Amino acid sequence: MKRAEFVIIGAGPAGLRAAKSLLDAGAKVLIIDRSDLLGGQLTKQTHMFFGSEKQHASKRGIDILKLMVDAIIEHENLEIITNATVVGLYKDFVIGYVKADVYYKIQADSIILATGASEKAIPFENNDLPGVYAAGAVQTLMNVYGVKPGEKVLMVGSGNIGLIVAYQLMQAGVEVVKLIEAASHIGGYLVHASKIKRLGVDICTNMSVKRALGKDHVEAVEIWKLDAQWKGIEGTEETLEVDTICMAVGLAPLTELLQQLGAEVKYVRELGGNVPVINQQFKTSIDGVYACGDVAGIEEASSAMMAGEIAGIEAALSRGYDVENAANRLNELREDLSNLRNGPHGEKIRAGLAKLGVL
Amino acid sequence: MDAKNVIICRCSDVTLEDLFELFEQGYTTFEELKRIKRVGMGPCQANTCGKMVQWEIAKYFNKPLEEVPFHNMRPFTMGVKLKAIKEAAEDEE
Numbered sequence: 001m002k003r004a005e006f007v008i009i010g011a012g013p014a015g016l017r018a019a020k021s022l023l024d025a026g027a028k029v030l031i032i033d034r035s036d037l038l039g040g041q042l043t044k045q046t047h048m049f050f051g052s053e054k055q056h057a058s059k060r061g062i063d064i065l066k067l068m069v070d071a072i073i074e075h076e077n078l079e080i081i082t083n084a085t086v087v088g089l090y091k092d093f094v095i096g097y098v099k100a101d102v103y104y105k106i107q108a109d110s111i112i113l114a115t116g117a118s119e120k121a122i123p124f125e126n127n128d129l130p131g132v133y134a135a136g137a138v139q140t141l142m143n144v145y146g147v148k149p150g151e152k153v154l155m156v157g158s159g160n161i162g163l164i165v166a167y168q169l170m171q172a173g174v175e176v177v178k179l180i181e182a183a184s185h186i187g188g189y190l191v192h193a194s195k196i197k198r199l200g201v202d203i204c205t206n207m208s209v210k211r212a213l214g215k216d217h218v219e220a221v222e223i224w225k226l227d228a229q230w231k232g233i234e235g236t237e238e239t240l241e242v243d244t245i246c247m248a249v250g251l252a253p254l255t256e257l258l259q260q261l262g263a264e265v266k267y268v269r270e271l272g273g274n275v276p277v278i279n280q281q282f283k284t285s286i287d288g289v290y291a292c293g294d295v296a297g298i299e300e301a302s303s304a305m306m307a308g309e310i311a312g313i314e315a316a317l318s319r320g321y322d323v324e325n326a327a328n329r330l331n332e333l334r335e336d337l338s339n340l341r342n343g344p345h346g347e348k349i350r351a352g353l354a355k356l357g358v359l
Numbered sequence: 360m361d362a363k364n365v366i367i368c369r370c371s372d373v374t375l376e377d378l379f380e381l382f383e384q385g386y387t388t389f390e391e392l393k394r395i396k397r398v399g400m401g402p403c404q405a406n407t408c409g410k411m412v413q414w415e416i417a418k419y420f421n422k423p424l425e426e427v428p429f430h431n432m433r434p435f436t437m438g439v440k441l442k443a444i445k446e447a448a449e450d451e452e
Contacts, residue, residue, distance in 0.1 A: 001451065085436070085437060086436070087434060087435035087436045087437055087439055088434030088435050088436070089434070090434070096434065096435070098437070098439055098443065101440060101443055102443055102446070102447075103439055103440075103443035103444050103446070103447040104447065105447060105451075118406040118407070119407075120410050121407055121408075121410075121411060122411070123365045123366075123367060123375055123411050123415075124360075124365060125360060125361055125364040125365055126364055127365060127366055128366040128369055210360075211360070211364075252406075252409075252410055254406070256404065256406075256432045256436050257436065259431075259432040260432055260433060260434050260436075267424065267425045267429070269424060269425070273410060273429075274429055
């Protein structure tokens with residue numbers, strides 16, 4: 001069986017940054033990713049990032065991705081397998097993956113999981129009609145493949161994904177009829193919300209989808225007001241003519257591989273669902289297995305990059321590699337990460353991490 | 360709401376009405392629902408329906424989400440052809 005000392009599963013911001021740390025330490029690295037493109041969600045993020053200068057604030061996601069890939073791609077110690085889905089992770093650190101219908105196995109010494117998250121959905125009547133999408137899928141269709149998802153859209157959810165994808169739909173010439181949010185306040189950054197508001201999009205809180213209407217595809221949607229218990233109020237229905245319902249209702253960490261391995265997971269609502277129990281080093285309950293990025297709790301690309309770098313350095317140290325200036329760099333990264341989480345938008349993350357015992 | 364028009368598991372065509380019926384029959388956990396109705400056993404392996412199933416159990420039995428266990432996850436995370444597994448095993452011999 002093929003052997004690899006460090007295997008990183010997932011080539012998004014966390015995985016790519018972990019690879020860089022390990023390569024810098026002199027280790028050999030194998031990255032496996034399901035997609036044909038490196039970068040995970042960054043491949044479709046055409047908007048500029050906020051936050052710290054050190055994590056490339058004011059650059060676009062796709063440009064940050066290019067920098068991250070350029071920083072490692074020519075490295076002689078790096079092997080990348082794309083279009084390959086890891087389907088099994090076993091207790092003896094055997095990794096099973098499928099590429100082009102062929103099943104392969106690799107024996108790893110250390111595994112870094114950076115598998116990211118999947119999109120949540122909400123149940124409503126006729127939710128199987130064509131035209132009902134998750135927002136991330138719409139973003140992929142538009143920004144990666146150049147395909148318009150529809151002409152008139154209802155956006156459901158006012159987190160940053162809902163707000164940003166609503167704006168990008170408008171950039172693509174699609175009409176965003178309304179943006180609704182079940183909670184009583186807008187979830188994402190107000191700067192994103194005011195941008196679409198200025199372009200004339202009505203943002204309504206305390207509202208949800210009652211049902212989709214249409215024969216062979218979405219032709220309209222009925223929305224209604226919610227009470228304090230998030231139950232729909234009869235008589236408040238409103239019908240909108242749309243051909244697309246776009247759900248941006250949250251992300252859930254993709255922990256299935258960790259659970260196959262028997263790593264301890266815990267349900268933490270604030271972090272998006274089941275998350276691995278990790279320590280300050282981003283090590284899971286199993287020695288030699290690390291989890292970073294959204295799989296360890298839903299945050300954002302900037303924190304995924306920092307988490308990836310920390311996990312990479314820690315994984316290298318744990319196998320006896322010499323990392324230049326490791327203590328200082330780790331301190332600096334942990335401080336940056338905690339600064340990023342200190343704002344009002346980090347409140348949920350901090351509560352979640354406290355439940356997990358990491359804070 | 361007409362629960363028979365709400366699809367929970369689109370891989371195995373399980374509706375919200377199906378879930379309600381099973382709850383009434385005394386099946387209260389994800390593991391049981393999975394065995395009876397195959398919910399979460401299709402190509403998505405509960406990545407789309409799983410959270411909704413958990414949520415519906417929590418709502419129906421009035422439990423906090425933290426107390427509703429998710430289903431057990433085993434290899435594989437997606438369909439793999441038996442031929443591919445056989446060939447990989449032969450290569451090893």
